[in-house]
Amino acid sequence: MANLCITSLIFLSFLPIICLSFSPENPTDRRILVLLDDFALKSSHSIFFKALQNRGFELDFKLADDRQINLQRYGQYMYDGLVLFAPNTERFGGSLDLADVLDFVDSGHDLILSADVNASDLNRNIAAECGVDFDEDPSAMVIDHTNYAVSDTEGDHTLIASDDFVQSDVMLGSAKMEILYSMKQAPVLFKGIGHSLNSANNLAMKVLGASPSAYSANPKSKLSNPPSLTGSAISLVSVVQARNNARIMIAGSLDMFSNRLFKSGVQKAGSSNKYEKSGNEQFVTELSKWVFHERGHLKAVNVRHHKVGETDEPAMYRINDDLEYSVEIFEWSGTNWEPYVSNDVQVQFYMMSPYVLKTLSTNQKGLYYTSFKVPDVYGVFQFKVEYHRLGYTSLSLAKQIPVRPFRHNEYERFITTAFPYYGASFSTMAGFFIFSFIYLYSK
Template sequence: MARQLFFALGLLAILGLASAGKRVLVLLPNVNEAEKYSKFFGSLRDAGFDVTFKGVRDSSLKLKEYGTWLYDDLVLFAPKSEGFGGSVDQQTILDFVDSGHNVLLAVNTDVSEALRNLAAEFGVDVDDRGSKVFDHFNHATLDGQEDHTLIAAGDLVDAPVMVGGPYKEPVLFRGVASTIPGDSELATVVLGAPSTAYSFVKSGVQEPPTLMVGSAISLVTAVQARNNARMVVAGSLDMFTDKFFDALVTVNGASSHTANWAFTVTLARWAFQDRGVLVASNLRHHLLGSDEQPWGYRVNDDVEFLVDVVEVEGGVSKPYVADDIQLEFIMLNPYIRQPLQHDGKGTFSLRFKVPDVYGVFKYFVDYSHRGYSYIKLTHQVPVRPFKHNEYERFLTCAYPYYASAISVMLAFFGLGFFFLYNK
């Protein structure tokens, strides 16, 4: 009976993970434009997402009702919009992210100030309205027309869990550039511009040289907040269209299809926490030779720490395998910091000797690997000194003191004997 109950609870937990993050709200200038992205949203539906389309200015628009979020993920495909309908505004979207939900934002060269400000809140600086990314060396020819703003990009982040790949075909991009601060710890350039690209505003007025050139340009940026909420800011709306999915382009004389379909769908699934999600559970520790978890330890005890880590993809859990998860045993400062060993089945463990320092320690696991959700675990445990009856009868370190005491006694008796029996 207990085994059946455990199995039922585990199944419910897996189903809960599988159903989490499935309700997606898509905001468009008008719902009829959804046809331009039919393959993209069709792939999301095939992955199990419940996609709802609404106009960005819909008066009935709302993300939250009676304290409950109505959606798990938000897609913004309305770059020209200066505001939102209903009860949605920038602060509502930020609260949506703060509560652990995800946002996919795609803009273009006509990006509004409102969406530029929203992207800035995510830590991504989108270039000025009207600017475009140009490349006179790595551009593509589409439908027989050469377009220097149609970038054939291939500089993908080295994180297959985020973007899939590597791809032999180029990812087509036509839109606006972005940058991220150099000291940013949360943002990642998912798709970088070629070294020959630059951002520029074409106008009749002579413009000063742009400072946004080459590797400084981010075409697609991903941000994972500290609460594991995910945001993606794409500078091109066209890259999600059926036209770019089916395009046959010519780059430097070579013809090929594009990788836009695989790239955008994989990235969207990652953004909606359908990929790259780590779940840590069953933290435990015990003395070597015992299976019971004690209330605390004695200095110099030999202990073992264990934790289970699984990767969830598409609602299916599988053991996570990595060599870079570390355990720290901390009292103000780490006394022990060592990598955990894995058994290939999702269990990570470490055997170590408790330091010869007593006090309140804590186990601490702080794991962040690009493309995966963060793991932060803490568990407090006291460490006590030896009791008076737990020491050895004679301590090796005390031999000099034993010798000095014995020498004093011998000297006393020798002096007394000499005083009493010597005239």
């Protein structure tokens, strides 16, 4: 019995070390719930799912109407990401509903939603809450008679070859952008519905757009009224980065993720360039890396400030003190943290409004620093770093510090600016003495 107790105590003493050794030190979401309309999508879209698994993700496949669906257990989320490949589902199974999906995102988790022709109201409502509005016509598709993919049959020009990518190497990878700039990138094949970005939502952004000649309509019927979505206003794939850094990807085509379009060759109408493989796989893979925080994720550590010549952080500053401020910023590369290098990180010394705004210098190794003089205003100030850059998670750092005036014994004995007052005081005393002498001794 005594040996058992000793063994138990030893195990409990090492339990924190064991837990720390298995705790992830990276921001990448690792467990993802995939909701499908049909399990056949596991095989028809296997390349996309396999790519996620090869990058270390654990995928849990379920039918969208499964009664056992649940995102939480005992108040804790069981998944880090959600992939909705169920465009026709009118209602999720179990306790999952629209509010649960939005709460999942509001808690900082990531979402990929793919709609399709005849997308359900549930999928449309989720997208609308994220700032994306699909075409109201349930049978509408994106049609482009100029930038369609050439095929053996003429077709209705709903298979679009788009190369209108967002110019961001953070979202699409630096290698992809170099290929794109050299005009060697294969277009992305898209067949589905278009959407527009809600002007009231400044967090949504188009990453794959349609050409100016595209429009959204029913390909099986003649146009009786002008299309509601036309030209470059049509977005094929959009992303949203919420203020809590949760990331969302919304696509209007489920086929875009399929093995068939991944492997399909592509030739854009009017172009002599013919590619043996479309750009779908590379585009979707690189964008999914961004969505699941494998790229563009920043963290700030070691926020410090102190007086010049000192190392300890003071409890308060005095007006006109010289101080130094520093912070270290790192970026997740997918495997480890690397120094983030930029020249646009700024710090504010803030009270109601910024009294000091300084651009931080960097040593190219992740350290950002600056020095400045405390303003001649006392009160409660904040060191604030609000960093927002396209494709990167936002940084919001704030550290409060009071600033006091000089104490009465810290001023100089004679202040230069007070000399007129000194002169007035002594001249008044001298005048009073002369007046008193004349009044007392003159007849």
